[in-house]
Amino acid sequence: MAELLTGAQMRAIERAAIASGSVTGLDLMERAGAAVVEAIFEEWPDLASGDHTASILCGPGNNGGDGFVIARHLHDRGWTVTAHLYGKAEKLPTDARSNHDLWVAQGPCVPLTDRSAGSVKNMPDLVVDAIFGTGLTRPVEGDAEFVLGNLETVRTDFGVRCVSVDVPSGICSDSGKWLGCCPRVDLTVSFHSEKLAHRLEDADTHSDKVVVKDIGLPHAEQSDERAGYVWMVEPPAARALAKPTQGQKYSQGHALILSGGPGRTGAARLTARGALRVGAGLVTLGVPSKAQAEVASHITAIMQVPIANAEALTELLWDTRLNALCLGPGLGIGDQARGLVEAALPLYRATVLDADALSMFHKAPADLFELCHDRTVLTPHGGEFARLFPDLAAKLAAEPTEGPAYSKVDATRTAAQRAGCTVLFKGAATVMASADGRCSVHSAQYERAAPWLATAGSGDVLAGVITGLLARDMGPMQACEIATWLHTECALAFGPALVAEDIPEQMPDVFRALGV
Template sequence: MILNSSEMKAIEKKEFKLRKNSFSLMQSAGEKCANYISSKVSKNKELLVICGPGNNGGDGFIIAKSLINKGHKVKIFLVLPLKNKRKDNYKAFECLNYKVFNLKDLHKELKKKTNPIIIDSIFGTGLNKNLSSDINNLIKIINNKKAFIYSIDIPTGISSDNGQIMGEAIKANLTLALHCKKIGHVLFPGVYFSGIIKVLDIGIRKSLNKIANNKIRENNPNLWINKKFPWKKYNSHKYSRGRVYIYGSLKNFIGASLLSSSAAIRCGTGSVTIVANKDTIDKYNQKFFSLLKVEINSKEEFKRLLNHSSITSFLIGPGVGVNQETIENTKLISKFVRNVVIDADAITSFAKNPKELFLILDKNKIITPHEGEFNRIFPDLKNVKNKIEKSVKAAKKANCILVFKGPDTIIASPDGKVCINTISTKELAVIGSGDVLSGIITSLVGKNKMSTFDGACAGVWLHSYAARMVNKGLIAEDIVKNLPKALEQLDKKYN
């Protein structure tokens, strides 16, 4: 479960009522954070606990006191005046009984330190406006230090609702997320600033999660592995494993469709067929012997193929060119085939009239745009900052499954379901990786077992998981090469 700030507040409010004491929850959160940090930090190392004026600062005071009681060396800093003497954060401050230094003192301390350990408890999920210049300057200094930084709940400066930076932002090594992850932890750039994220149980009743009525989930196999994931069976034959068709690329771009095809067949599809024309058929015959090929040179021939073939899924887009022919072919495929993945050039071809694309889509169709392609077909959503909101609106508008690619790929459905991929790697920013992804997804939905939403989620996860097996210098072919290993590890753990 991934929540925004208002959903988290609603859950906390109900927990406060049940406890009849809101301060006890702050105490629990602070103690849990202190226990975790204490287990990781040597007692001969000094910790700088930097607190802000609100509840995140209150957590920091309790963390500091608990760490001192455990025998750690701690200096406590309050960088802004406390807001309200009747609030829990002030109560936590009064319970300290230790010297608290100010912002000026902190600047002096940071000048002396070369590699400090810092606990960032300045602002948490309640931040709803840009930071002041004093705090922005402080953050710049902290980020330039060779510090190890623990951020409490979320790094200071990151919006918990959309992952955007509110001026400057602390670059944490590790974030201790309280109760659950927030949207700001998983969307770029927040995911980058959060570092490793450790979710801590702070004592909020799990039964209260239903208050949020939230459809946002973090992509992982537990969401889709038991929903008819298409494992191979001993009694299956090649045609029971799906008949995937992929529209061939232009002659100078056949590498794109070859990557998609090789990914599809590696993911267990029994039969993958490339639809090529007289200019490219020989090239495909020379390059990939495991593929079936069919030569099509006219619209009528293509119609006959679509009408009489038992096609379980069809991919169009990689390397096909941005032109009217691509538009017509995409329309034909969508008319005759149930499960269709529309990618790359097949998306961009509709840029002048996106409504023409939306008319042929439904819940069994998947579009896989990166940000540039997304903005071409959803220009009215270009300025929406929250990527989740943007994705849900787009999926509803197009009435199909959306895979919005990026460092924080989002899978969204027209009914509002959202899955966020959090295991991506920066190495995936390489030519051809999108072609591999579309081939994986087409393969998984082509076995007629998984829904298109679950198939898209599984495909995105497998794609990232296989890519992470290569540390540096990843090329698209490496992802394909690692798919058998990724499937084997998935099988061992979940099947």
């Protein structure tokens, strides 16, 4: 999996490479600037020939330094380029200053003002935002804020192409939160690896596209170097999902999904369908007696057993072939439902808790955390997360006053440590973390945006897909990673007008496309 870095991690990689003597900071800046120009021409081949005009907005740090390199390279291609400096040249860091000096020997550098991107009469073909990158430490103000806030108008009303260097300026590289302003550009060109900002929060509303360019830095291979990295969820390998040719149904596990009472069984049935389609050998619904007729009229391959109360569940779970459980979808939040959760967790099965099984603990989340273990997975959406972790949710919702700001990754990691289990915090960027610090992000953004997934029952299916993979003996983090990817992929394969029932039914096509 590819890593999603923080600004500090990126700086550490750069420092280590410079300290090894293999490269200088100036080399890296030159490669970064050249890589942005390359990406611009790849994105817009019509700009690769002919004479064009550009405004390069350069900030007070090394992001600005990249901007001066870009100015020089475009000028060398025959472009008419003006650099606009936010800050004072004499205060630029050494490498950025060198590139500033090289540029002013070739072309104009004027102070950045509220008119910097161009005037109505004199709009450039391209604006490059090199004001702030990973070094943004406080909200953007003044002329920079004005110019960045106007990029959207410059793009949409005047057709100017806008490119951000590394991160759209004003966006905190570690959290994706906006600090003072909210630019919108066509393209962001980042270096070496994506930064967390390219995936967290509403990243794809700030930049239509993100391209990562190699600048010759090594990717960490040792586990101590990679400790603390966040990983981006990628398509699963076919072999992770294939069934053994000699296998029988019990070799693929038996998932037990607990259902609510009459009139509330639909959610658990969706969950069960997700578990069955992802390949659990057997799936059984545990159903209160009064709801059995209702459930029976809706299921075929899925089985049901009566579960009247917590004692009945404990007794049923003497059967160790029932190796993965899911409680929550449609379960209810009363004492009876809580008794089921309290009976299930001490039996140390792989257990997914979703929906009602999370909300029922909102008055005393610590009671839940005491029962959770390393085979438990909590799958909250934003509201459920706030019920279980109100302090973390408040910190996450607070408007940041400095960078790096508190992120969804920070919140999910702390939640997992506190609960002592795996936490999957849903959203367009779903963040999952285990208590031992492993963390990954699944991104349903940019070309994988799946807005139709925001539909009733979609989360119930996700809980079922995770449960099914747990039944198939995957560890909690792997099950969460693969389930989120499959869930989004099914939605994309189905297309618009998706409803929750369609998600499991799309699984065969998705599996086939993966080569399973």
